[in-house]
Amino acid sequence: MTMDRRTVTQMAADLRARKVSSVELVRACLPRIEASQSSLNAFVTVTAEQALAQAQAADRELAAGRGGPLAGVPIGHKDLFCTAGVRTTCGSRMLENFVAPYDATVVARLQAAGAVMLGKLNMDEFAMGSSNETSYFGPVRNPWNTDLVPGGSSGGCAAAVAARLLPAATATDTGGSIRQPAAFCGVTGIKPTYGRVSRYGMIAFASSLDQGGVIAQTAEDCARVLRSMAGFDPRDSTSVDNPVPDYLAGLDAPLAGVRIGLLKEFFDTGLEADYERRVREALAVFERLGARLCELSLPNIPRSVPAYYVVAPAECSSNLARYDGVRFGHRCRNPRDLTDLYKRSRSEGFGAEVKRRIMTGTYVLSAGYYDAYYLKAQRVRRLITADFERAFAEVDLLMGPTTPTPAFALGAKSADPITMYLNDIYTISANLAGLPAMSVPCGFAGGLPVGLQIIGPHFAEQRLLHAAHRFQLETDWHTRVPERCA
Amino acid sequence: MALTRAQVEGIAHLARLELDPAELPQYEQSLSRIVDFIGELERASTAGVAPMAHPLPGLAQRLRADEVTERDEHDLYQRNAPAVASGLYLVPKVIE
Numbered sequence: 223m224t225m226d227r228r229t230v231t232q233m234a235a236d237l238r239a240r241k242v243s244s245v246e247l248v249r250a251c252l253p254r255i256e257a258s259q260s261s262l263n264a265f266v267t268v269t270a271e272q273a274l275a276q277a278q279a280a281d282r283e284l285a286a287g288r289g290g291p292l293a294g295v296p297i298g299h300k301d302l303f304c305t306a307g308v309r310t311t312c313g314s315r316m317l318e319n320f321v322a323p324y325d326a327t328v329v330a331r332l333q334a335a336g337a338v339m340l341g342k343l344n345m346d347e348f349a350m351g352s353s354n355e356t357s358y359f360g361p362v363r364n365p366w367n368t369d370l371v372p373g374g375s376s377g378g379c380a381a382a383v384a385a386r387l388l389p390a391a392t393a394t395d396t397g398g399s400i401r402q403p404a405a406f407c408g409v410t411g412i413k414p415t416y417g418r419v420s421r422y423g424m425i426a427f428a429s430s431l432d433q434g435g436v437i438a439q440t441a442e443d444c445a446r447v448l449r450s451m452a453g454f455d456p457r458d459s460t461s462v463d464n465p466v467p468d469y470l471a472g473l474d475a476p477l478a479g480v481r482i483g484l485l486k487e488f489f490d491t492g493l494e495a496d497y498e499r500r501v502r503e504a505l506a507v508f509e510r511l512g513a514r515l516c517e518l519s520l521p522n523i524p525r526s527v528p529a530y531y532v533v534a535p536a537e538c539s540s541n542l543a544r545y546d547g548v549r550f551g552h553r554c555r556n557p558r559d560l561t562d563l564y565k566r567s568r569s570e571g572f573g574a575e576v577k578r579r580i581m582t583g584t585y586v587l588s589a590g591y592y593d594a595y596y597l598k599a600q601r602v603r604r605l606i607t608a609d610f611e612r613a614f615a616e617v618d619l620l621m622g623p624t625t626p627t628p629a630f631a632l633g634a635k636s637a638d639p640i641t642m643y644l645n646d647i648y649t650i651s652a653n654l655a656g657l658p659a660m661s662v663p664c665g666f667a668g669g670l671p672v673g674l675q676i677i678g679p680h681f682a683e684q685r686l687l688h689a690a691h692r693f694q695l696e697t698d699w700h701t702r703v704p705e706r707c708a
Numbered sequence: 709m710a711l712t713r714a715q716v717e718g719i720a721h722l723a724r725l726e727l728d729p730a731e732l733p734q735y736e737q738s739l740s741r742i743v744d745f746i747g748e749l750e751r752a753s754t755a756g757v758a759p760m761a762h763p764l765p766g767l768a769q770r771l772r773a774d775e776v777t778e779r780d781e782h783d784l785y786q787r788n789a790p791a792v793a794s795g796l797y798l799v800p801k802v803i804e
Contacts, residue, residue, distance in 0.1 A: 323784045416763040430763055459770055460762075528746045539723060546724075548797050553790035557800050565726040577725055578735065581716070582742050584723040598749050600759030605752065607760060639738050640745050656763025680764065 244294030293336030326423025398649025405673025478512030539583025
């Protein structure tokens with residue numbers, strides 16, 4: 223069971239050159255996944271039979287000189303993307319036995335591109351968490367040190383890519399759920415612009431913030447997978463009808479003259495000293511590549527976390543009202559009446575953090591508090607967005623740390639919700655403003671991976687991927703793997 | 709601002725959640741912390757700022773023609789239902 227360090231790009235090329243078959247790749251992945259479950263718990267469901275069937279089909283296509291851009295490449299999906307005929311749990315007891323009746327658009331598009339699904343990846347319950355500890359199926363552990371969390375909510379995705387159980391996974395990001403686990407696990411992740419990737423079949427948490435993306439080893443792989451996922455979908459009313467550029471084109475172009483802004487607010491007192499050093503070293507690499515750095519201040523950014531913890535729970539309380547124990551999902555035993563059915567089904571089906579967010583949302587939307595909290599937060603959200611607009615009039619990209627510290631120990635932050643929420647202090651603002659953002663491995667602090675965050679203006683995915691790719695041509699942080707997994 | 713036990717119970721009822729009495733103090737405490745934390749927004753000066761409901765400014769909500777586009781997947785969808793009979797969802801008796 224040797225580790226396969228190949229990227230999506232390398233696997234796709236090897237498959238196309240018939241150096242390896244998809245069935246061989248899948249047969250190599252499955253036992254490693256199985257063996258990792260007791261230590262990492264990255265998967266909720268492994269779809270071995272379907273994967274082998276899909277791999278055989280991909281091999282036939284490739285043998286005939288056909289097959290999509292990802293033909294035969296094994297991937298995983300975060301367990302909140304609906305997969306027809308396959309259990310889709312969203313990390314919750316509520317959906318423990320839910321078998322999705324249709325495919326999410328992202329799943330259908332990647333399948334059409336030839337990708338082979340190995341299984342569904344573990345996550346914080348309904349994507350509400352920053353440590354993967356809220357999953358009903360148990361926490362995922364960080365491959366760099368299994369006493370630590372992998373981050374969340376896409377913790378299973380990041381851990382699986384970091385341990386090279388698979389080369390790439392789909393993920394979602396509502397307040398940092400792609401970037402933060404990518405940073406904690408030393409892998410590359412991109413959250414595209416809001417509306418870039420269809421939300422159809424993506425189980426909703428906060429609909430004005432949720433966005434699907436990719437976690438992979440490299441920016442080039444992110445570009446390759448995103449190219450097959452992104453684009454207009456009439457089934458998502460907030461999907462944007464803009465053409466999808468070829469994200470792979472121009473990745474190697476020089477970076478000279480690119481203007482990079484450093485947000486003063488992201489280099490605050492909460493940022494750990496060693497983490498900051500690694501980020502500044504990464505920025506020096508960009509400077510050597512010809513980019514120009516300047517410092518900027520966006521005064522409303524520090525209000526991102528409180529604004530988010532009004533907007534996201536408000537949307538969550540509304541979205542999760544659908545779980546009523548009637549049409550699908552968990553139902554309590556022997557309900558006395560309809561109210562009892564609703565209340566007990568929901569209370570048994572949801573975990574503590576989900577209940578807390580539903581109640582926060584219910585509170586901020588309730589009569590007498592709506593103006594003071596919800597409307598106020600939406601006004602602050604506009605101020606934050608305007609701050610970014612001003613910044614992008616002066617610079618092409620913003621860069622800074624993805625998180626204030628590297629991965630923390632299991633249980634270290636679960637006692638106080640605010641301590642946990644503040645872990646997303648640098649990632650949340652991009653969601654409020656709908657901006658594309660990435661996390662790229664840029665070194666180690668205390669032996670743990672550090673993430674460089676790159677934020678761009680709306681629909682500038684290509685610019686982010688280009689900068690990240692050029693950085694990865696100069697550095698090898700993204701090729702490091704945890705010793706225990708090698 | 710500390711939330712009282714009665715307030716927490718009221719919110720839980722609105723959200724159709726039933727909290728175990730043993731869990732109540734924990735929710736009282738954590739929700740009070742959250743309400744304090746988001747109360748910080750009060751200090752932001754937002755006079756004349758319109759609330760932002762959509763993350764892509766200037767993008768209008770797309771409409772579509774009022775036409776049937778989906779197939780009837782009644783049976784497929786009901787496979788996930790906890791209790792059905794004759795194609796109907798079963799719930800406790802509502803009217804005596």
